[in-house]
Amino acid sequence: MAVEALFHKTFTIKGGDFGGAGEASVEIKNILKEIGFDPGVIRRVAIASYEAEMNVVMYGGGGEMDLKVEPDEITLVLEDQGPGIPDVDLAMQEGYSTATDEMREMGFGAGMGLPNIRKNSDDFNIITEINRGTRLEIVIKSHGSESRHSRRFSFDPYR
Amino acid sequence: MDLREIQKILHAEILSENVDLSMDVPRVIASDLMSDVLAFSASGAILVTGLTNSQAVRTVEVADLCAIIFVRGKRPSEETVRLAEKRNIPLLTTKFPTFKVCGELYSHGIIEVK
Numbered sequence: 001m002a003v004e005a006l007f008h009k010t011f012t013i014k015g016g017d018f019g020g021a022g023e024a025s026v027e028i029k030n031i032l033k034e035i036g037f038d039p040g041v042i043r044r045v046a047i048a049s050y051e052a053e054m055n056v057v058m059y060g061g062g063g064e065m066d067l068k069v070e071p072d073e074i075t076l077v078l079e080d081q082g083p084g085i086p087d088v089d090l091a092m093q094e095g096y097s098t099a100t101d102e103m104r105e106m107g108f109g110a111g112m113g114l115p116n117i118r119k120n121s122d123d124f125n126i127i128t129e130i131n132r133g134t135r136l137e138i139v140i141k142s143h144g145s146e147s148r149h150s151r152r153f154s155f156d157p158y159r
Numbered sequence: 160m161d162l163r164e165i166q167k168i169l170h171a172e173i174l175s176e177n178v179d180l181s182m183d184v185p186r187v188i189a190s191d192l193m194s195d196v197l198a199f200s201a202s203g204a205i206l207v208t209g210l211t212n213s214q215a216v217r218t219v220e221v222a223d224l225c226a227i228i229f230v231r232g233k234r235p236s237e238e239t240v241r242l243a244e245k246r247n248i249p250l251l252t253t254k255f256p257t258f259k260v261c262g263e264l265y266s267h268g269i270i271e272v273k
Binding site: 018019021022023025026029039043046047050051105106107108109110111112113115116119 | 191192193194195197198202208210212213214215217218220221222223238
């Protein structure tokens, strides 16, 4: 029997909106606080969500973030129709970045985004294709509050 | 050590109104790169930074940090100050550069985030 979601919402993320970037992640944090999750779990979700949201703002040209909250796990799915990631293994390396000066002036573009998301997630999946876009699936289990490297990381190019 | 003592040590000006300066601050993280801040378990720490835009405030909120000290006399926009006040995040600014801020805080017993 399928587990009923406690909460479900899709957020629209505007591309290039550096001023408003992060608002969806702050709202997600408040939603999880309201439901009563452990502060450590909430922090992991908020950090992963914020980094992923910034990527969609900075690189994806805007898109959507879907939040599904279940008793045992929180799932975030981010989709954009941006340029895609040419080399995912390279993008997963700490310090590798293709950020512009504008992105760096906002305090991002240190090449830590995807590694930070992986560190805070239990399952992490990237599906990307050049000139078609990127889909990021992030699952964070609600048991255990410390951040850790995801047990599963997979990368599938579109077929 | 609380924020009021830190304000005195750094000769800092408080930029946000109606904030709680009695909060205890045991740890500090200093960075202009918000992803670096997010990469550490910096919960409860104060952020020392030269980055004055809204993303500094959002990073503090997302990562559960407690306050921001802007260095070299930098001042955020009114909009950023209002955002921080809305979220109850104290903002301070000091004329000291990052190195001196960290040195002063370290010599007064505040430790870095590891």
